Amino acid sequence: MVRFGLTVVRHGETRYNKDKILQGQGVDEPLSATGFRQADAAGLFLSNVKFTHAFSSDLLRAKQTAAAILGKNRFCKDLEIKYDARLRERKYGVAEGRPLADLKAMAKDAGEQCPSFTPSGGETLDEVRERAKDFFEFLCQLAVELEQKEHGKPGAPGRSSGTSGEQFVFPWTNHCSEAEPSSEGSGSSTVLDANILVVSHGAYMRNWIGYLVSDLNCTLPANLTKSQLSSVSPNTGVSHFIIKLENGNLLKPIITCVCLNQDSHLVDVGAECVASKVF
Template sequence: MVRFGLTVVRHGETRYNKDKILQGQGVDEPLSATGFKQADAAGLFLSNVKFTHVFSSDLLRAKQTAATIIGKNKFCKDLEIKYDARLRERKYGVAEGRPLTDLKAMAKAAGEQCPAFTPSGGETLDEVRERAKDFFEFLCQLAVEVEQKEREMHGAASRSSGTSEEQSVFPWTNHCSQPGLSSDNGGTSKILDANILVVSHGAYMRNWIGYFVSDLKCTLPENLTKSQLSSVSPNTGVSHFIIELQSGSRLEPEIRCVCLNQDSHLVDVGAECVAQKVF
């Protein structure tokens, strides 16, 4: 069995986020001062987690967030961040650079509702989901290859015994409603073949999580409401998943959501943490 951790973080705030202006892919804004503070807070929150791989959208707001998070990490300061266009925000076409209210007006004029409405030149929700699916399958293959390489190098016996220095200190047990994770209940204290950090965008992440839930039957925290599931993550919100691939197969992975859009690290930042539901 291949088992890996996946931590997904939304980028920090930009001035366009604050002003409720759509960025999509065509507006490449840097983080605001608040956005950097949020990224710092997320980095401290994740500072004791030993990541094996880091991926980020190649848009500036995500790149800056990923670099800040890794810069705060106790184990991974020198880990290479790999940029991937598949992690970009949903493309909003003619609505990019315009207020969110304009998108809503476009949708109303077309007799549709956000977020299902696709402005001219934009991506459909299905197209975004296909990007997310393609990237997730890439991660699964990556985890399989890492496990195979580890097995070849050290053998099954030495790997199964594990070593204490390979363990990460995960913060979710203190901040999420899930019971404390342990090796007895399939939690994060078991050896992971890979532990992957991904930094991306709000609408993209919501579609990705929707794919996990609707297509892959991801197990969710018991107290998660439908509203929480449909909402976009706050800036630098953290979601964590454990993925198991039976017999190294990428087909029908078992996914458990440990926490979704975690934002306790933002309490002292002083930023508005409630994201707009349409994007």
């Protein structure tokens, strides 16, 4: 059984986020002062989670967020962040750099709903989902290869089965409806072949989570509403998943969502925590 943790975080706020201007891929805006505070708060929230890998979109707002999160981590300050273009925000074509209201007006003129409308030069939702699917399959393959590598070492401990109980400390228990399964103690059930941090973008993440739920039958927290599922994560919202691959089967992952778009760490940051459903 291959088992890995996946923590997905949206980047911190930018000036364009605050002003409800579409960034997409063509506007590479840095974090605002509030965005840096949000990223630091997310880092403190995740400070006791021992990540084995960190991936980020190669856009500046995501890169800065990932660096801030790892900078607050007790175990992973020096962990290499790998930048991947597959994690970029949805491309909005001619709508990039323009107010969200303009995109809504374009969709209305075309007789379409805003979330599914594709501006000229932009990506379709299917194209975004294909990027997300490709990246998720890459993560599953990575976890399988790590498990195979460790399994091939006689007497070698698992990647996360060391003597330090600290690496099993997860923050989900006090903030989410479901705790990390068997997150306390050091029994075999706590072993993760990888524990992966991913920093990406709002519309991309919504499409990715939609893929996990609709295509891969991801199990969701019992109290999650349809509105919460369809909403875009707030800036630095945290989602956490456990993925199991029986016999290394990449085609049928068993996915459990422990928490979705968790934002309790933002209470004292002073920014809006509720995101628009369309952004």
